[in-house]
Amino acid sequence: MPEPVANRVTDGVAVITIDNPPVNALSAPVRAGLAAALSEAETSASVRVIVLAARGRSWPVGADIHEFDKPPVGPPLSEICTAIALCPKPVLAALHGTALGGGLELALVADYRLAAAGTRLGFPEVSLGLLPGAGGTQRLPRLIGPKAALGMMLSGLPMLARRGVELGLIDEVVTGDVAVAAEELAQKVVSGLRRLRPGPRPDRLREDPAQSLAAIADARKGLLGRRLPAPVRIIDCVEAALLLPEEEGAAYEAVAFGDLVESSQSAALRHAFIAERRAGHPPELEGVLPRPVAQVGVIGAGPEGTAATLMLLAAGYSVILFDRVTGTLAEGLERIATAHEMAVAAGTLSPEQREEAWDRVSGAASLAGLAACDLVIEATDLDEPGVARLFAELERELRPSTVLATTHGGIDIDRLAGAGSRADDVIGVYFHDYQANKRLVEIVTGTATAPAVTATILALVRKTGKLAVRARSGAGMISQRLMRAYHLMAEALMEAGASPYDIDRAMVSFGFRHGPCQALDLEGLEGSAGGVPGGSAPPTIRQRLVAAGRLGRDAGRGFYRYDETGRGAEDPEVLELIESVRRDKGIAARSVSGREIRHRAVAAMANEGARLLGEGVASCPLDIDLVMLAGFGFPRWRGGPMQTADQAGLLRIRNDLRDYAREDADFWQPADLWDDLIKNGRKFADLNGG
Ligand code: 3HC
8 A cells, every 4th residue: 555645855945735536535544644744854954845735636625424433543633733723834835626525625725726627626524514614614714714614614505716815715726737836836946936925914804804704693693493403503613713812813723623523414414424424336346447438329218218217328328319200319419509508598408518428419219320329228119029129139130248227117127038038138228307307317137137237227327426235136216115105104194084184294394305206296296307207116105195186297286285486285174084984984083293104204205115125125324314305305413213202212112113103013023133233332333344
């Protein structure tokens, strides 16, 4: 293993280079290396100026996220930052790539900051439920003023180096190699040809205390209604920087950071970050090479096929759109052209990009036209036998290594693959949304699907910027199973006495944007690809609503009555209908609290997740969480149903499940996995691997 920090001295300049691929996260070995190199440079008589630089694609992007859950090792970053701030020798920082979080805090303490053109600067800690904890909340407002500092830290959004110069965050933007430029500048300082700055930097936080207090008050007002603790603590820390002596301000920040690291919200947000990064990298496919894909065939020129084509074109693929009906094919190609025109008009695509994309798309009305494709994606409205016949026909036209993918969520991949003669090339890929809205893509592999085929689809999904979760073909996709459990539990609660509005309110207060009933309405009204993909039995109250013409694409209404602005109001007719279901079944309504609704919802989803793990359909709890986070609006700061169950305690939820099972043993029976984990003192997170 190469050392993560290198140190060399040339003509009075020490160049300390961080080298911790892929993104130079400030892990314990990096911090130890930095501390040692800095101390050596500070004490060495031959060093007059110090340059801090980073190798590879980026300046450090922050603390190593994987370390927050472990006991701290080695010098903390705040100590290193303080050592640099107190260093009697000038320190220059040479930034490139993305300077984020703790990485940017490291740069903040340098005496002079150079950045390569295009460098992005930001404090994304808030999106992990944290705050800049190595002095950032204290130093940033002094450097760029409280308003800009709060803006950066509360939004978490990065800015370009050019804007950093305007704010006083960056001293100089350079073209070319920034480490070389920094070393050249350092040499000039050594030889007395250049001074870094005429004097100390002004303290922009204390320049006008009344204005600073006003900026802090404004930021607090802007938080009204936000429920996460990190933004509040960020503002408190900036206030502390203004009101307290420097050392006390730093101590205040350290306490706030420690509290947040320990908070359940930050743990869940970090879990979500890791789930997204691990998506599409199943450990068992490590080292499996995807098949090269340049030319993709899309079968079906209806709205779904054209949406798939647009997505693939945007990801850089060449696409042949196939439809047997030439009129449909022409319409499909026209829809693509229109979408591109609109993108040009909206300024999201340049005319040159449109021409280039148009050169990559063509149409075919015979399957022989797809012979050159490396991958064929079926996006038709055929049923399973229809798709099986189509794949059988395709097999005769395609090269032996061409991947055959169906986008139908409801199709059994093992059955489909068994119907043809190239089972290892067949796979399911279900895009919850071809556009940007929902990033979730579920990949379903059959028993015979070749690992290289799975790797090929995962690589394609990554190129589209979406998040892939892989499931083994079994009784439905992960999302179908989870959403079915969620809706069945809501259904049972409605029968027991809760109204759909009680259920929705409880789940909105849990953190969902919409409760399950309104989500069903919206899916029915908008007819989106999301919701419960085909194959799941609709709950009976929903069935009655559909039968009564109350729910569905054509009804224009659902559990709620909607006005022209799309606002939903509670509907007495729906309550009557539910009451009639209770009467028919002889159920006396009882009162159901919001707490019970939330507990049952988590228990139902986590239990279904445990079943999916037990059946081997899902490979790890992280994937189940990602399905709910990326596809169904599960609150990110709760991390998904399995993470929520871990945080609530497996024993409590298993006991709840046992209680509920007295009402409906089939639905609520705890999966075996609960007992296995509880017995061994483990949690779902322990099944996620490294
Ligand atoms: N710690 C550890 N690993 C990290 C990391 C981090 N902070 N940030 C990224 N990585 C890893 C990813 O897990 C991924 O690993 P893999 O290749 O093994 O899967 C690899 O780096 C590349 O990441 P992405 O796939 O996300 O690559 P992108 O190019 O799309 O994005 C990025 C790069 C913009 C740096 C993005 O990864 C990112 O936003 N990272 C998080 C940065 C962050 O939140 N920093 C603040 C940390 S908290 C902190 O610093 C506290 C301090 O104040 C004390």
